[in-house]
Every structure is written in C-alpha cells, then in structure tokens.
Amino acid sequence: xxxxxxxxxxxxxxxxxxxxxxxxxxxxxxxxxxxxxxxxxxxxxxxxxxxxxxxxxxxxxxxxxxxxxxxxxxxxxxxxxxxxxxxxxxxxxxxxxxxxxxxxxxxxxxxxxxxxxxxxxxxxxxxxxxxxxxxxxxxxxxxxxxxxxxxxxxxxxxxxxxxxxxxxxxxxxxxxxxxxxxxxxxxxxxxxxxxxxxxxxxxxxxxxxxxxxxxxxxxxxxxxxxxxxxxxxxxxxxxxxxxxxxxxxxxxxxxxxxxx
Amino acid sequence: xxxxxxxxxxxxxxxxxxxxxxxxxxxxxxxxxxxxxxxxxxxxxxxxxxxxxxxxxxxxxxxxxxxxxxxxxxxxxxxxxxxxxxxxxxxxxxxxxxxxxxxxxxxxxxxxxxxxxxxxxxxxxxxxxxxxxxxxxxxxxxxxxxxxxxxxxxxxxxxxxxxxxxxxxxxxxxxxxxxxxxxxxxxxxxxxxxxxxxxxxxxxxxxxxxxxxxxxxxxxxxxxxxxxxxxxxxxxxxxxxxxxxxxxxxxxxxxxxxxx
Numbered sequence: 001x002x003x004x005x006x007x008x009x010x011x012x013x014x015x016x017x018x019x020x021x022x023x024x025x026x027x028x029x030x031x032x033x034x035x036x037x038x039x040x041x042x043x044x045x046x047x048x049x050x051x052x053x054x055x056x057x058x059x060x061x062x063x064x065x066x067x068x069x070x071x072x073x074x075x076x077x078x079x080x081x082x083x084x085x086x087x088x089x090x091x092x093x094x095x096x097x098x099x100x101x102x103x104x105x106x107x108x109x110x111x112x113x114x115x116x117x118x119x120x121x122x123x124x125x126x127x128x129x130x131x132x133x134x135x136x137x138x139x140x141x142x143x144x145x146x147x148x149x150x151x152x153x154x155x156x157x158x159x160x161x162x163x164x165x166x167x168x169x170x171x172x173x174x175x176x177x178x179x180x181x182x183x184x185x186x187x188x189x190x191x192x193x194x195x196x197x198x199x200x201x202x203x204x205x206x207x208x209x210x211x212x213x214x215x216x217x218x219x220x221x222x223x224x225x226x227x228x229x230x231x232x233x234x235x236x237x238x239x240x241x242x243x244x245x246x247x248x249x250x251x252x253x254x255x256x257x258x259x260x
Numbered sequence: 261x262x263x264x265x266x267x268x269x270x271x272x273x274x275x276x277x278x279x280x281x282x283x284x285x286x287x288x289x290x291x292x293x294x295x296x297x298x299x300x301x302x303x304x305x306x307x308x309x310x311x312x313x314x315x316x317x318x319x320x321x322x323x324x325x326x327x328x329x330x331x332x333x334x335x336x337x338x339x340x341x342x343x344x345x346x347x348x349x350x351x352x353x354x355x356x357x358x359x360x361x362x363x364x365x366x367x368x369x370x371x372x373x374x375x376x377x378x379x380x381x382x383x384x385x386x387x388x389x390x391x392x393x394x395x396x397x398x399x400x401x402x403x404x405x406x407x408x409x410x411x412x413x414x415x416x417x418x419x420x421x422x423x424x425x426x427x428x429x430x431x432x433x434x435x436x437x438x439x440x441x442x443x444x445x446x447x448x449x450x451x452x453x454x455x456x457x458x459x460x461x462x463x464x465x466x467x468x469x470x471x472x473x474x475x476x477x478x479x480x481x482x483x484x485x486x487x488x489x490x491x492x493x494x495x496x497x498x499x500x501x502x503x504x505x506x507x508x509x510x511x512x513x514x515x516x517x518x519x520x
Contacts, residue, residue: 088477
C-alpha cells in the first residue's frame, strides 16, 4: 500500500509525494497519471501536510450504512442519495474547522471513508469502476446541524455542509487499500465516538462510482464521501476531532470560533 | 453595456472577447481582471460561441420569485435556499441537452437569470456585493423531474439537476446590465412558455451574493442562478428551448435522446 500526500515545505513550496516512516519521498508530474520520484526526500518535521487532493466537488452520501439507516428507520436506498459539497470547503490535516460567522448552533462531525477518483469517468460499469479509483482517504463531513432543517420547505444539505473548512480530507490517499476489513474510528478530544466497520456499507465503492458516474462526470481528485454510521455528534469550539482508518492514517482538526 | 463571450474559432482555437454587431473583438488576459484587446476581430459565422464562463459551481436558487412561491403556497424565504450544480453540468449556446442514459422521465426547463461572479468573495456585505458581480447571463436550469422525488426520504436536488449538460449558460455575460426592468422569456419550440419580470425576485442579486458569500467562498466565474418563476415545464426529446433576456441575448439548446 502506498500513501500519497501533498505538503508545504519549510520554504513555502507545495509538492506531493509518498509518505514513508521518516518523511516524504517527493514526486513530480501528475499524481493521478505520471508521478515520478524527484530523488529528493523531506524529513519528518520539515513540512506540513495539506489536503491530499483538490476535488472539484465532494459527492457526499446520505444513508449508506445499514446500522445508521436502521437506527433512523430509513429503508436502504437502491441508488446513492447524495449532496454536493463545493471544492471551496476542503481543508487538510491540522487545519481549523471554522465556525461560520453568525452561526451559534451545533456543528457535527461525521467520520467517513472517501473514495478518490483517479481518472475522468462517465457511465462506467461496476466492473470498470475500480480502474477509476485512485485510492482512499479519511473524511470529516462537517455539518452546521441547525441550518439543515432551518427552513421547513427545503432541506439545506448543500448549505449546511458546504461552508469553507467543512470538508476535511487526509492525511493521505492510500492506494491498494482493502476497505472490506477496515473500520472508521472517530475520536472527540481523545474519546472514541465512532467505531464502525466499512463492511456495513449499503452501496460499496465500485457500485457508488458506477452509479454516480451515470449521474455526472467524475474528475481526477474528486472525492465520494461514502456516508457515516452510528456515533456522529457535535463538536464544541476548541474541540479536536480525529478520524482514523488503519492503513490511511489519522485526520485531526480543531474547531475554531470566529474572531468577533 | 458590454457583452463578453467565449468562442471556438474555425481553427479550433478557444478565446474570448466582446460581442459586437458584426462579430467578436478578441481579447486576451483574464476576462475578470485584465482583459486587453488583441486587435483581431472574428466576423460572424467564423466562430462558435461557448459557455461564457467556466464555473467551479452553480449555486441554484429555489423559491426566489413571489409569483411562483405564491402558486406553490410557499412562504418567501429569509435566506437563499439553494443546491449546487457541479461545473461538469455546464454547456453553452447551441450545445445539446443530453437525456441521461436509463432515464425515460420528464426533463424540465427553467429559464433564469444568472449572476456571474468576477472576484473571489467571502463574507461580503450587500453594499460591497455589486463590486464582486462581473455581469449577468441566461441560465436554463435543467432538471430530471422524476429523479427529484424518486426517494421519499431524501429530495435529490443535486442529482436531478446535476447531470452533464443540465446547466446551460450564455450566450454572453452582460456587464452594466439593469435587471430591475428586464424580463426572462422562455420559448419551447418557438412558443412562449415563460415571461416574467425580474423585479418579482424575492432576494435580489446584491443580497444573494452577500448572503451566499457568508455560506461559502464564491470564485471568479461561479454562477448564481437566481431561480425561476411561473411557466416552467417539460421538454420532449428533440425539442428546442430558448431563454431570452433583452440585453444579454438568446440561449438556445435542443434536447437529445441517448444513442441506444
């Protein structure tokens, strides 16, 4: 398994490479198509990790785990139910989740697996879909919970989940990742709040990529957040939330109050 | 009033410029920041118009006209109610609206005014907002009507409106456009189906840009589709739909059945 990261070096330069035990082996070219090692490596402590990809959109699933669907009393959907989070919402590991100005309500975390698309795809079959998946990352699909149902006529999915900093991705994109035996673990200020198996997914990655590619073109770097399961909850200002998936790593972000 | 367009020349070259009576005065640089005339002009008939901007997202409003809200029995919202259409849905004048494979249901047109953002903005006030508006274009906010409510638990706004080719923009971006006295006219195979005044808008452009900029960063080229009013309806395969706003021009697209 290879773990790809983007980084900012001490001199401000942004690059990408492969994460190893002692740092990053820098590469150049196109991470999705033609990455070549530069021969340089950056020792740990000399760089900051960034969001590992720059999606044009995050396609975020609702009701895609049996356990949460059962708790909510919702039938398993036959087609992915999703909203779109804009590219402007994305942050990387260690960056602050910024409470929106003029919003004093609950902000929820949702630990999720993210599928990272490697090649533009449209109308692909489930058997073709794995060839369009570059790898997997951790997602915190952050939500301004009280915005969602603020208006009784229209559920505000895109607004409540689309704020800048509400799409946390990272720390790496793991290729050759076997999701079938992995779990998503979410810790809030160190206390475990979610720990669920990805095998409980209703529509698995190949099916999601295939079906969503029939709804819209998916571009390299786009992320499908496969949905969350039991244990999602809210975070107070100053809280630190960690999404951990073995083989991908740990994505940690802290909630920051607006400067008044 | 200046009307900016993007075009593909006869030799395949893509460029942009100002639309005049006899063709396009080509410019180079950044249309939103530093456009300079090249001195070349392209006579009418030697180029094809493209979508006039390439939005990272279209923010599409629901329930933003008093007349349609009253017909639907919905209260006027105090904050914009919107979904996000991805950049991959955008087409320009003359391009085909492609019926999705495996969808045999109704496809609806919605003639709308589109606000084109000229400068990145976040948390701007209504009085600052006009400085971030580059101009205005026509939008056909196309919808796979039967997808929207296919699942009783989750209204599929992003999916039903996000298909490739479902975001028709053009033919031009008009700057210094006075929306207060303009009307949106939609013709289906030549027959007028919508003709409503933009003055009936619930939240006007400066208010929309300000409020949506508090929800997410808006980028140069992003489009806010301000919502539609009475007369929206469905289009059969082969039908031609035209959205016309005086001062902007006529945006015409034809619905195409999938190749089986």
